[in-house]
Amino acid sequence: MKKVLLFVFAMLLTTRVQSQNYFPNNESVQSKNENYTAFINAKIYVTPTQIINKGTLLIQKGKVISAGTTIPIPKNTIVVNLDGKTIYPSFIDLYTSFGIEKPKSTSPMSRGQLYDTKRAGYYWNENIRSEVNAFENYKYDTSKAEEFLKSGFGVVGTHVQDGIARGTGTLIALNNFDNSKRLLANKITNHFGFTRSALTTQSYPSSLMGMMALIRQMYFDMDWYKKGNSETKDISLEALIENQNLVQLFASEDKLNSLRASKIAKEFGINYILKGSGNEFERIDEIKKTNAKFIIPINFPEAYDVSDPIQANQMELKDLRFWNQAPTNPKVLAENGIVFALTTDNLKKLENFRTNLLKAVQYGFDATKALEALTTIPASIIGKNNEIGTLSNGSYANFIITSGDYFDKKTVIYENWVQGNRFVVNDMTIKDIRGNYDLVINNETFKWKISGEMTSPKSEITTADNKKLNSKITIANQWLTTIIKPSDSLKTNFTRLSTYLGSTPILGGKAIVKDGKEVSWIATKTSEFKADPEDKKEEKLNPVQPVTFPNVAFGNEQKLxxxxxxxxxxxxxxxxxxxxxxxxxxxxxxxxxxxxxxxxxxxxxxxxxxxxxxxxxxIIDEHSHIAISRGVNEGGHNSSAEVTIQDVVNSEDPNIYRDLAGGVTISQLLHGSANPIGGRSAIVKWKWGLSPEEMLYKNQPKFIKFALGENVKQSNWGNINPIRFPQTRMGVEQVFTDYFQRAKEYDLAWKNYNSSKKGKTPRVDLELQTLAEILNKERFITCHSYVQSEILMLMNVAEKFNFRVNTFTHILEGYKVADKMKEHGVGASTFSDWWAYKFEVNDAIPFNGPIMHNKGIVVAYNSDDAEMSRRLNQEAAKAVKYGDVSEEEAWKFVTLNPAKLLHIDDKVxxxxxxxxxxxxxxxxxxxxxxxxxxxxxxxGVVYFDSQRDEEQRKAIAKERSVLIGQLLEEKNKGMITQEPKKAERTEYHCDTMEY
CATH class of the missing domain: 2.30.40.10 (Urease, subunit C, domain 1)
Structure with a gap:
């Protein structure tokens, strides 16, 4: 036995000496190497569709010299035989924050800087940070680079993910050995998004509609500045102008936001590359119509642990369904001809990228399309297809070497070369040690089965009397180590084996046994490894639930x-x-x-x-706040006339379906009442299942929300230390007077310029432009109101500027001034019987509506509430109860009269x-x-049918049961799960504020 062991050690020593790396892993040597390197006998993907079998890849000085089957090999060439292995171009991720320190957030409740910025010489709003350049801020992160390299990536785009206009992104080669070559392009992309900057305390914008308005104003200002109209320098606008020819990349992060960003792009003639969220399949027809290119994450949700039925019942169907459907998103995008790249963004761990990608392929994503989304498409998007993304002559030598087909989960990534520099992911020279062995440790014999993956084997050791021992095997840098847990009760009595892996089929080395003694061990292979038949089975895929319109509960399988x-x-x-x-x-x-x-x-x-x-x-609801995305108020300024609810209609709000069940067909979605001059409204038809744009009433009259009372002067804002003007009712009046005077002057300036075309072009101001429409009787006011003195005040201001208020909404003291309202010509949209819910409502009476009606005022009852909008028919009946209004006239309070107030009674x-x-x-x-x-x-489309509703309820219960069963099976298979989450949905009211 001793002679055998000596022979084994001699063989191991010889193998170790002869088993040097084929290319030195030394920075100084690699960076100076000018020899050729030829990788021969490999399957080479020059591009995802140009494939060479048994080919040669020749590289020098970090570039591809040639790829083919008959490549002449120069004399000064290092030759690497890759027989049976495959070469792919390294991957590209255009959307990362690699090497960028995350901006530290300021207090979100600090609202001191409402209008101005302390940044002299920059844009007036600090969420516009277009002057930021990633290449000036990034610091190469070797550790993070290794994570990307292990996942097959060779190049990343990085930028500061902060603000609405975020500045430029840079392109980095993940070259861990030569920092002089890493920066491929200082400025390659120009970035935007729908999020506030963490570095500002300005309140505006606090809502999604405010962000969209700010982007529009920014583009108008950029054009105006570009034409030399400004007398002051603006660094932010100059950066926008300088970078407008870069790739414009917009982080929409949601399918509906992608449609919104595309809307802005169309308005200004911009070609945005949209960074999506993975739910594009739910609105694929609308996504396709954008004609945009996308960057798509594959951060599929983990299965939910629904073993607790109470927690499971709290989950919405849409979340259960999205878990089931999400892996199909790449397939659906590809089948619809949408050009997209893939990103690792929002993955918990980079190592999950390949797992999720393979899952997408299992669910029908074409492997060639997947390769294109990782190589040629991102390279083409940024205009770098001659340098990266392929292995064409002259491109960077960025490639991965694998054991076989990348999309086979058994395939191993061995190496990732970036600019001709080699990064080892898994040792390519490692031997397959899997099999069955006779193991001898200090003359004690065992049976040893080594199975699992070649690079991460599993160990199973059995004693002579068939008793299994717990053991774990690890391979790193050609060294094998095995820890055998003790069979007795002493948890510290481990046996540790180690050896250097050579070419011999015999394993052996030194062992440290439980008493600390060093002994010898040897393992002789008795049979080759045979894969478990279970391992060869294709993973059973969960049947994918059909997408509905919208893709939530009570959605329709086909568009109606x-x-x-x-x-x-x-x-x-x-x-x-x-x-x-x-x-x-x-x-x-x-x-x-x-x-x-x-x-x-x-x-x-x-x-x-x-x-x-x-x-x-x-039924027509003149005043509603349902189906609005990310904020009903833009309250940072005392006027937000530039924002519009039309930008933020949420076509998937379940309240739409509930309204339909209550007979509501049309609603006016209004801005809240946080400021005297609010935002523009959206008149919508509740076409359940269609897109937000399709829900908008065609050629709708223009409306805007104004407000009076406690909300606008911030007397009921709690302890947030309100400091914005106005703080008094007289201040509210002054706001109206000042803004209308400014709008009058603005309108006159444009009319004079348009008639003469002389002098500098006036600056487009979306806020004043909107108010000028009121003065020109092109836009109508719906005003939140309670107290008679303020009602009279606004009518006086309107008459001073020669226009009329269209509608007073709430108007609970309207009965006091009905004669003046009739004289002014204003209508009323009120509550049936709300009173005393705050101080300024103390004088409200349920006879308010009938009194105004009897005075000849057009009176409507509105909801201003998600729950009430479902029973406006009953609210109309209260006009009969309290005011003895006829049934026929009472019914008009929720149908014809709101149609008249909205100027659509000729159609509905x-x-x-x-x-x-x-x-x-x-x-x-x-x-x-x-x-x-x-x-x-x-x-003519039946959007709600009570019989269909009953059938859908049964189908929903069945679908939930199927999905919960799938989730339970995932848990039983040992898959990672997450705790069920109850969806939190904000029901907006007039005074809802978000920051």
Whole structure:
């Protein structure tokens, strides 16, 4: 036995001496090496579609000289035989913060700098940081670079991920050996996003709509500045101008935000590359229409631990479903012809990148498309396809060497070369030691099975009497170490084996046994490794749930279409001079009301028996705050006329479906009441399943939200130390007067310039432009109001500037000034019976609406509340209860009258031939507390159907059960799970503030 051991040690020593690396891993040697290196007999991916079998890759001085099958090899060449191995171009990640220190956040509640910036010579808003250059801020991070290198990346784009205009990004080669070559481009991209800067205390903008308005103003200012109109220097605008020819990269981080960013791009003729979020598949038709290129993360969500049924029940279907569907996103994008690169952004660990990528391939993402998304596409996006992303002649020698097909999970990445410098991921010379052995330790015999992956084997040791011992095997730098846990109760009595791995099939070396004694060990292979049949099985994929429109509970499997419908024998509430018609038919064709009468027929129409039921026009909510994304108030300034709710409609808010179930077909989505002059509104038709743009009322009249009272002077803002002007009611009046005077002067300046075309071009000011529209009677005011003195004040200000207030909303003291309101010509959108919920409402009475109505004012009842909007039919009934208003007139409070206030009564609000087919079929009198909407129809499309709703409830319960079953199976397989999260959704009200 001793002779055998001596022979083994001699063989190991000889192997170690002869087993030097084929290329020295020394910085000074590598950086000065000018020899050729030829990698022969490899499968070479020059590009994802140009593949060479048994080829040669020749490199020199960090560049590719040639790749092919008949490459002449110069004499001064280091030759590396890669028989059976594969070479791919190293990957490119364009969206990282590599080497960038994360900006330290200031206090989000500090609201001292409301208007001005302390940064002299820069843009007026500190979220515009276009002068920032990543190459001036980054510090090469060797440790992080190694993580990227191990994942196959050779080049990264990096930038400061802070602010709305974030400045330029730089391109870095992950060359850990030669810092003089790392910087491939100082400025390669120009970055934007929908997030505030952590480095500013300015309150504006606090909302998504404010961010969009700020971006628009920034571009107008850039153009104005570029033409030499400014008398002062602006470093931020100069940087924007200087960098406008760079690749413009916008971090949208959500499918709907991608549509919003594309909207801005279209307005200003910009070609944004959009950095998405992974949910693009949910709105793929709209995403495709943007014609934008994307950078897509593959940070698929971990499975949820739904073993606790109470926690599981708190989860929304959309979150369970997204876990199931997310891996299909790359496939869906590729199949729809969308050009996109991949990024590691938002991964918890970089090592998860390949795991997730392989998962995407399993779910149908074409492997060639995947390679393109990691190589040629990102290189093309930044105009560097001649330098990186391929192994074409003259490109950088950036490539990975693998044991085989990268998309085979068994494949090992051996090396990653960047600019001709070698980074070892896994030792390519390592021998496959897997198999069955007879193990002898100090004359004690064992059976040793080594299985698992070649680079990370598993150990199983059994004693002579078939007792298993816990053991762990590790291989690093050609050294094998094995720790055998003791079989007795002493937890410290480990046996440690070690040896250098050579070419001999016999393993052996020294062992330290439990008493600290050093002994010899030897392992002789008795049979080769055979993979477990279970390992060869394809991983079972979870069936993917179908995407719905929208992709949430009660979404539709197909987008709904217009139908020709014939309602027979209904009670028709026409809201016209005909009044209420009994046993009457209504024909809907091509989205319009085509006929009203008895005994109607149409062979192409679906007949609906409406006998005993009531057909009305759809309810119109004049004042709503549902379905708004990321902020209902932009309250940092006392005027935010430049912002618009149209930018931030959230087409996936479940409150839309609930409104439809309550018979609501149209709503005006209003800015909140945080400031005297709020933002522009959005009039929407609740076309459930369509995009935000498709929900917007076509050619809608222009409205804006104003506000009076406690909110705007900040008397009820709590302990946030409000300091913004105004702080008093007289200050509120002064705000209106000042802004309208400024708008008048602004409008005059533009009219004079447009007529003469002389002098400097006036600066486009979106805020004053909007207010000028009011003066020119092109935009109408809906004003939040309570107290009679303020109501009178605003009417006086309006008359001073020769316009009229369109609507006072809330208006709970309207009954006190109804005569003055009638004289002014203003309408009222009020509550049915709200009172005393704050001090300025103490004088409210439930007879308010009827009193104003009887005075000849157009009166509507609104919701201003997500819950109330579902039962506005009952709110209308309160006009009968409190004011003895007729049922027919009371019904107009929520249909025809709000249509009149919104200037859309020529199209909606009543059942009349030629009007839009926005109707609701009720099971009984709509003013009854027992009334339920059976069908809610918009332009001939049945967006809510009570029978379909029942079927969907059953389908939802079944789908939840299927998804929970899949999640439980994931946990049982030992997969990583996360705790279920209950979705938190903010229900916006007039005074909701977010920072």
């Amino acid at each position: 279409v217009t139908q020709n419908l014939l309602f027979k024998n209904a009670t028709i509430w026409t809201n016209e001079k005909e009044g209420i018609l009994e046993n009457t038919d209504v024909l809907i064709k091509e989205g319009k009301i085509a006929a009203i009468g008895k005994n109607l027929s149409d062979p192409k129409a679906t007949v609906i028996d409406a006998k005993g039921k009531h057909l009305t026009s759809g 609000g009543s059942i009349k031939i030629g009007k839009d087919a926005d109707v609701v079929l009720w099971n009984t009198n709509p003013l009854s507390i027992y009334a339920k909407a059976e069908k809610t129809i918009i332009e």
